[in-house]
Amino acid sequence: MKEQIQEILEEARRSIPSCVSDKDLEELRIKYLGKKSSLSDLLSKIGTVSKEERPQMGALLNKTKKEIAQLIEQKKLDLHEKTDTSRARGLDVTMPGRPLPIGAKHPLCQIWEEIEDIFINLGFEVAEGPEIESEYYNFDALNTPSGHPARNPQDTFYLKGGKLLRTQTSPMQIRVMEKFKPPIKIISTGRCYRVDKMDPSHLPVFHQVEALMVDEGITMSDLKGALDSFVKRIFTSDTRSRFRPHFFPFTEPSAEIDILCINCKGAGCKLCKKSGWLEMGGAGMVDPAVLEEVGYDPEKYTGYAFGLGIERIAMLRYGISDIRKLVTNDLRILKQFQ
Ligand code: PHE
DSSP, rough: HHHHHHHHHHHHHHHTTTSHHHHHHHHHHHHHTTTHHHHHHHHHHHGGSSSHHHHHHHHHHHHHHHHHHHHHHHHHHHHHHHHHHHTTTOOOTTTTOOOOOOOOOOOHHOOOOHHHHHHHHOOOEEEOOSEEHHHHHHHHGGTTTTTTTTGTOOOOOOOOGEEOOOSSSSSHHHHHHHOSSEEEEEEEEEEEOOOOOOOBOOSSSSEEEEEEEEETTTOOOHHHHHHHHHHHSOEEEEEEEEEEEEEETEEEEEEEEEEEEETTTTTOOOOTTSEEEEEEEEEEEOOOHHHHHTOOOOTEEEEEEEEEEEEHHHHHTOOOOOOGGTTOOHHHHGGGOO
């Protein structure tokens, strides 16, 4: 009988700690301690044991029952501790989580990337350049004479050591042509700086996208074609562009670019100040003096360039009438463009 009791105890020591639910544990309790358990069975047969051994067996049976009952009790606590600690700590894992506010790309970045994608699809490569420039790249190499009003410190931020904050992305024309031979077909986007008071249409820090194409036989119709393709893609497919004669030191002829008002389609409205057209930027055929400066033969090569304001494009696309809304980081405004 002693061996039988020992066997039962060992089995119980193995099976009870490995059980995983209250239900299994209850089954084990019935199995080891219930009325029909083998221990109860042995207890009822205690009379068959010799008189001398009987008290010893009785005591062993009781001790075993006690140990098994303790094992079960301990296991019950273990099981409950596992499922209940989170609740005990005041955490209800069944509750839905608190939503975290999700951020989004700034509207200006969204447009910026879209602009680059469109030009990449039109076969342009993207070139990046410095915001701190020399007078040479920002003005001299771009055929801008020393007395030109744009060079005035009232318009341009000058830094120590003859450097300045670029006032336009056009210096990238020079940097790219200096480095590569034609054919050139690039855009360059980025921050520009001008000494301007903030108002509904001016920021001292703004963004431009510059395009430059130079090869044999490039004409103004290539310029018009590239611009038209771009404005049709960034706005709507019925958007038209037009040139208005203008002057830039680094292009000849030069033009200002307008697009047909995206709001009234030319009828005249508040947005276009009844003119039917919206100003978008500057353009022209690269001046032969600029080509010569970078060592290109102006007899062999011609090129076009244009520069557009990215904030202007963003304002039109998003229907923002005050440019400052793009930089004041007002979440109520930014959330509209998520
Ligand atoms: N850089 C000029 C500006 O900022 C725009 C421009 C670019 C004009 C390229 C002609 C060609 O106003």
